[in-house]
Amino acid sequence: MRVFTSPSSAKHTVPAGFPETPERLDRAEDACRDAGMSPDTLTVHELEAYDAVTAVGWVHTDDRVKRLAEAAIPWRAKIDTPECPVSPGTPDAALDAVRTTLCALDRILTGPHRAALALVRPPGHHATRRSAMGFCYLNNVAIAARHGQRQGRSRVAILDFDVHHGNGTQDIFWEDGSVFFCSLHEDPRMQYPGSGFTHERGAGPGLGTTLNLPFVTGTKGEPYLRALEEQVVPALEAFRPELLLVSAGFDSHREDPLGGLLLVGADFARMGELLAGLAARLGVPALFVLEGGYSPACFDDGMRPFLEAWHEGRLVG
Numbered sequence: 001m002r003v004f005t006s007p008s009s010a011k012h013t014v015p016a017g018f019p020e021t022p023e024r025l026d027r028a029e030d031a032c033r034d035a036g037m038s039p040d041t042l043t044v045h046e047l048e049a050y051d052a053v054t055a056v057g058w059v060h061t062d063d064r065v066k067r068l069a070e071a072a073i074p075w076r077a078k079i080d081t082p083e084c085p086v087s088p089g090t091p092d093a094a095l096d097a098v099r100t101t102l103c104a105l106d107r108i109l110t111g112p113h114r115a116a117l118a119l120v121r122p123p124g125h126h127a128t129r130r131s132a133m134g135f136c137y138l139n140n141v142a143i144a145a146r147h148g149q150r151q152g153r154s155r156v157a158i159l160d161f162d163v164h165h166g167n168g169t170q171d172i173f174w175e176d177g178s179v180f181f182c183s184l185h186e187d188p189r190m191q192y193p194g195s196g197f198t199h200e201r202g203a204g205p206g207l208g209t210t211l212n213l214p215f216v217t218g219t220k221g222e223p224y225l226r227a228l229e230e231q232v233v234p235a236l237e238a239f240r241p242e243l244l245l246v247s248a249g250f251d252s253h254r255e256d257p258l259g260g261l262l263l264v265g266a267d268f269a270r271m272g273e274l275l276a277g278l279a280a281r282l283g284v285p286a287l288f289v290l291e292g293g294y295s296p297a298c299f300d301d302g303m304r305p306f307l308e309a310w311h312e313g314r315l316v317g
């Protein structure tokens with residue numbers, strides 16, 4: 001597993017008390033080092049190889065980047081919703097998050113490594129085709145799916161295990177049968193953004209390629225992992241993807257201040273094992289893209305055991 005970051009993610013600054021902070025990435029980088037994976041900070045030169053504005057247009061409406069730039073002037077300072085503050089550095093940070101994700105993907109599509117983690121912020125999975133939402137401005141994982149398809153991986157699976165439903169990713173691929181979207185999340189009746197019911201299954205050519213598994217608030221690891229093993233993994237295998245993308249949010253950890261699920265380190269380790277086994281059986285590259293996680297424990301006791309188990313699973317798998 002290779003880990004990639006960009007130098008600009010800290011430029012997306014937020015108001016005091018806002019949960020999605022630049023310090024989150026410091027915690028994530030520490031967790032990677034503790035798991036024996038040293039993050040590789042991409043250079044400006046490496047990032048400049050990617051035309052992020054064009055890539056954003058693959059999944060978002062044409063005015064997205066322009067509107068984000070316009071929102072960065074101080075008297076606007078937000079875009080679309082109050083939970084999406086925009087600082088002067090936000091457009092650069094968001095576009096570099098896209099570039100970092102695409103660069104990480106290219107490294108596993110062409111290079112010797114078969115798995116990578118893009119440590120990016122702002123996160124992306126709530127960003128719909130038309131709107132920023134829930135700390136998310138540009139949908140990094142959705143753009144990666146389109147990039148993968150342009151590189152010849154026509155069938156792409158996206159697994160989203162953030163505690164919040166990946167409504168933006170679902171929105172973008174709702175009628176697209178070439179991208180399988182599966183999300184495990186907290187009960188939408190209790191948790192933001194209020195979507196992700198089991199009856200949401202896609203439409204038209206995409207009917208059946210959206211799979212939602214909501215869990216009641218207070219769910220611990222055992223039923224969650226059973227669903228992952230017995231429902232999610234078989235569904236992803238049956239789709240026969242040529243690329244596996246994972247919206248990796250660690251806010252289902254029990255210490256997370258926003259999430260209401262109760263997963264602990266051992267549960268994340270088991271998730272890492274299950275996904276390592278899945279990727280090995282599928283024989284496809286796997287790209288993890290950071291989404292949520294708002295307590296230090298999400299990284300120390302969520303991401304770290306997940307990465308360690310993934311690493312060990314790959315060695316035996």
Ligand SMILES: [Zn+2]
Nearest residue numbers: 162164251292
């Ligand atoms: Zn989340």
